[in-house]
Amino acid sequence: MADQQARPGEDKRPSEIPVIRWEEPPEGPVLILLDQTRLPSEEVELVCTDASALVEAIRSLAVRGAPVLGIAGAYGVALAAARGFDVDEAAEALESARPTAVNLSLGVRRGLAAYRDALAATGDPTAAATAALASAQALHREDAEASARMAAHGLALLDELMPGGGHRVLTHCNTGALVSGGEGTAFAVALAAHRVGRLRRLWVDETRPLLQGARLTAWEAARCGMAYTLLTDSAAGSLFAAGEVDAVLIGADRIAADGSVANKVGSYPLAVLARYHHVPFIVVAPVTTIDPDTPDGASIEVEQRPGFEVTEILTPQATAVGGGGGVPLAPLGTQAYNPAFDVTPPELVTAIVTEEGVVSPVTPEVLAALCAKARATPAV
Known part of the structure; x- marks a missing residue:
């Protein structure tokens, strides 16, 4: 599920544009995207509460561009895990959302590997979800450094x-x-x-x-x-x-x-x-x-x-x-x-x-x- 919320416009350096971010409000974790289809006339955010909403955002080009698609894919796996959805099913849907951009599938696979490894080691879905999120956040940092x-x-x-x-x-x-x-x-x-x-x-x-x-x-x-x-x-x-x-x-x-x-x-x-x-x-x-x-x-x-x-x-x-x-x-x-x-x-x-x-x-x-x-x- 995705909701839209408007942001007040304010001057920022590009690195400060909140293109994608993870938040954990009381009702549960969400992935927030700047909706690129609405630019430049207005800055509107999409709030994704599940992987299917993220898949739609990717297909509609609300979020686009090879590196950030990899980040989105990794966060999508973490979102499915944290929300208790079928992680393998979510990963498959995310990976096929756009076929040409290789970073998307790499991000999904990285998040999925972190989830599976932690689940195998601990048997705890919560710990596995935490591992998937840490993997996505690490990818996010690595991309900024790259x-x-x-x-x-x-x-x-x-x-x-x-x-x-x-x-x-x-x-x-x-x-x-x-x-x-x-x-x-x-x-x-x-x-x-x-x-x-x-x-x-x-x-x-x-x-x-x-x-x-x-x-x-x-x-x-x-x-x-x-x-x-x-x-x-x-x-x-x-x-x-x-x-x-x-x-x-x-x-x-x-x-x-x-x-x-x-x-x-x-x-x-x-x-x-x-x-x-x-x-x-x-x-x-x-x-x-x-x-x-x-x-x-x-x-x-x-x-x-x-x-x-x-x-x-x-x-x-x-x-x-x-x-x-x-x-x-x-x-x-x-x-x-x-x-x-x-x-x-x-x-x-x-x-x-x-x-x-x-x-x-x-x-x-x-x-x-x-x-x-x-x-x-x-x-x-």
Whole structure:
């Protein structure tokens, strides 16, 4: 069950945006999410009291973005355990809520493993629920720390590629604090450049059809006082041709073992444009987004979204009731092609920035070594 509650608007640094948090009121534990479908016009929170409400929030994109989906998945397991629901059933539903983002399944599995281990050791469901919650909270902290390290590595890479500062960076979709336990992935790099006075302009793709760039990235950039300009996705080519882009920074929902990158649809055309115009195309993502079990781009399952997201302009009210009922853009009955993601091959990726360092060139061998290094490093 999910309820909505409004929050008074107030200026915050991105790291202070309460995107996801656990609370324990007298009536029982809840998971509270900032409803991203209502931004930027209003800040409204969803209060999830069970895993099914969280599944719906994930599918409706009230919470979205690979790293925070992993956190949500872990908290969802803890919520089911604390509320006395079937934990295995909840985990299965959560893991299948969105198929492309690998972090979601990793978060669910991590929480489930903590729950099962504690239950086997103690035989006490309460102790097992506590262990699942501790696991989710640890993942939340780790993601915030990873975000800070990615920002530092990414800024160093920008300065290496473009000495002197004045970076003009193009980004796609939303990769800031709304998708992370910290300040984000690609957006966090741009924010780091802004804070040291080396960001000249953040170019923000609107990101059709759900406008995550216009609604979310612009919202975050405005809160941070960044110099930013919004453009339609189809205008990116003219921006490259005018020589106005120094680098492209995007996030990722899954990176295959060969370095193929699945990200919000529209990313692949930017990679092609960047290659033609000799502009670095940089992916910023935590190591957990690299999936050794997915061998290549063709093996990535790409989520297909409902057609009405393309044939209608969705209002927050329409989105809140499950979609449809927006303002029509196309004749009734028009079929729509609406993949949520596209896949960029590794040869078009200049570098992948992770919390463990920068991968360039992007090869299966280097990615495998990076993953092995991350597995060998104890979690903080």
